Amino acid sequence: MRVGILATDGVERVELDQPRGALQGAGAKTEIVSLHHGEHGEIQARQFDVNAAGTFPVDRLVADAPSTTTTPSSCPAAP
Structure with a gap:
């Protein structure tokens, strides 16, 4: 299974x-999907919304993500 995690600059590190x-x-x-990425293809994480807490590489941009998704109504386990 592949899961895209939508995140951007300022993401709380522990929450990612x-x-x-x-x-x-x-x-x-997992792949990190973002609206944009910095000069080095990364987003900046934070700790307590204040302190810099490292970076994460962005795997793809939202604009480049496939347009097909699995929604609850198309999921085989959905009623």
């Missing part, structure tokens, strides 16, 4: 790291 780790631990491949 923990869900991403859980998804990867369950076998999913």
Whole structure:
């Protein structure tokens, strides 16, 4: 399974790291999708919304993401 994680500059590091780790631990491949990326293809994470907390590479931009998605109504497990 592939999961796109939508994030941008200012993302709280723990709020990206923990869900991403859980998804990867369950076998999913994750990609960071953003509206833009900095000069080096990365977004800046924060800690407590104040302190710089490193960067994450952006795997793709929203504009470049595939237009097909799985929605609850098209999911095989949905009623």
